[in-house]
Amino acid sequence: MQFNKPLEVGILHQRYKRFLADIEFAAQPQSIETVHCPNTGAMTGCAEPGYKVWCSVSDNPKRKYAKTWELAQNFASDWIVINTQRANQVAGEALQQGLITELAEFNEWLAEQRYGEQNSRIDWLGESNTGAKCYVEVKSVTLVEQQCGYFPDTVSARAIKHVQELEHMREQGHRAVMLYVCMHSGADHVKPAAHIDPKYANACINAAQKGVEFYALSTDINEQGIRATGVLPVMLSHE
Incomplete structure (x- = not known):
């Protein structure tokens, strides 16, 4: 995906109240502006004061x-994508391009299907020429420690629910996929964050044993856009 207009660059002062951040923009030095922060997670390692940041500007x-x-x-x-909505866009482009070869049989992809x-709502629903269906749940990974991308970055009952819903789709005979989009340039593999949410990690292991598939995408990130570049290993274990 490409940004429609050039992003404005600045320096982060603080992120607060989950949805807000104060930034000093290069175009207006010494002046602090409040912007929307489209990320409900803990954002561990993503929002330290002094980080260089980029923002889009709305005409609304x-x-x-x-x-x-x-x-x-x-x-x-390391580059980090803060806007979690971008993960679905990047995943959709990768799926439509057949970047994950194991899912190449699905040649039509529909977003946000009930x-x-x-x-x-499933993030992406794939359909093949034979009528087979593939349900894909997308997760944005921004927590990286020692080159490992972890999800989630905080305890998440909602994330467990999504794993269980994929299990149900698999039980009905459909393909079911958890797709981690690594929105951080510093990771070379992905794991469920057992040290943060052990219940989620166990849910992933159980789902994999029942046929739910787990994939992860690496990305190229810069101020022009974000694109998936390949597939990263996903490591499921009780450790």
Whole structure:
């Protein structure tokens, strides 16, 4: 995916109240502006004061905050995607391009489709020429420790629910996929974060044993856009 307009660059002062961040933009030095932070996670390692950041700008006059925090660069020069909505876009492009060869039979992909007994929404629903279906749940990975990308970055009952819903789809005979999009340039593999949410990690192991598939995508990130570049290993274990 490409950003529609050039991003504005600045320095992060603080992220607070989950959805807000104060940034000093290069175009207006010494002046602090509040922007929208589209990320509900803990953002561990993603929001340290002094990080270089990039924001998109909306033309919508009804918005309270015109700018949206999109990217950050940490002190090790790793790129991080802050806007979690970008993960679905990147995943959709990768699926449509057949980047994950194990899913290449599915040549039509539909976003945000309702499914399951709880009338949930699946991020991507794939259909093949034979009528087979593949349900793909996308997760944005931004927590990286020693080159390992972890999900989630905080305890998440919602994330466990998504794993269980994929299990149900698999039980009905469909392909079911958990797809981690690594939105951090410093990772070379992905794991469920057992040290943060052991219940989620166990749910993933149980789901894999029942046929749910786990994949992860590496990404190239810069101020022009974000694109998936390949498949990373996903390691499921009780450790």
